[in-house]
Amino acid sequence: MTENNKKIDRRIIRSREALREALLSLMSNKPFTSISITEIVEVANYNRGTFYSNYESKEALLDEIISGLIQDLLRSFRAPYENVELFRIDELPAKSVMIFDHIYQHASIYSILLKSDVLSNIREKMFSALKKITQEELIQLDNGIDSELHAIYSIHALVGLVFYWVESDFKHSSAYMQEQLVKMINWRPAAAKTAIRLNR
Structure with a gap:
């Protein structure tokens, strides 16, 4: 050159x-x-x-901003499993979860987008991109659960958690969010105590 x-x-x-x-x-x-x-x-x-x-348009400029964010988001999502053949979720170290670091590094941009009238656009693109790589790159072992439904359930939960964190103005640290996500993923309750008092 x-x-x-x-x-x-x-x-x-x-x-x-x-x-x-x-x-x-x-x-x-x-x-x-x-x-x-x-x-x-x-x-x-x-x-x-x-x-x-x-x-060609302001929409094309916005698309470039969102696409750049999502590509970096996907790199952070892949971080825990990109160099392993078998991804052991039950052995996942919290510090290997990089998605919250990515969000925090781009906190100002996410805060602007989440408060804007393009919120539904970025939610949809994030969800679609994460769902796609989850289905293509993480082959679920046979457990009787529909893989597509499981991907939809999991990604909605993750995106919801991320957006709550941004909307709360990052009230918790990235490390805390990493730890909590890993705990939630591995939590398998057999029962839950109710707060309802039954009439006798």
């Missing part, structure tokens, strides 16, 4: 990063649907030509 190409590549990277940051900044104060491309380029200190040389 020539020196000129390197400079061009760096300019593209800088402009895309500036446009992403501008959109997120605007989304922290107003709905995505109300944001115009003119506003994005003004905040980013670029012009519309630069925007359209990188993205």
Whole structure:
């Protein structure tokens, strides 16, 4: 690659990063649907030509932000099992669960997205991506449970836990969330005490 190409590549990277940051900044104060491309380029200190040389629409810019997050999310999800042939969930060390570290590293972005009018979009994409790799990469041993239903149940629980943590403004540490998730995964209660008093 020539020196000129390197400079061009760096300019593209800088402009895309500036446009992403501008959109997120605007989304922290107003709905995505109300944001115009003119506003994005003004905040980013670029012009519309630069925007359209990188993205065909503000939706494409948002998709890039969400897709980047999800790719990193999937890498963190794979961390406990990517180098093993048999994944022993009952021996899972809490510190190997990297998904909460990923969320915390991108806390500001997740906080903005979760409070925005694109919440349903990111929930759906996260769920679909996690469900897909769960079914493709974790082959469930035969236990009489429908593998698709089990994947849906498990991923809904995980995504719900993650979103609660973000919405609570990260009231617990990543380490605490890791420990609690592992405990919940391995908890197999045979009975539960009720708080209902039966009429006699």
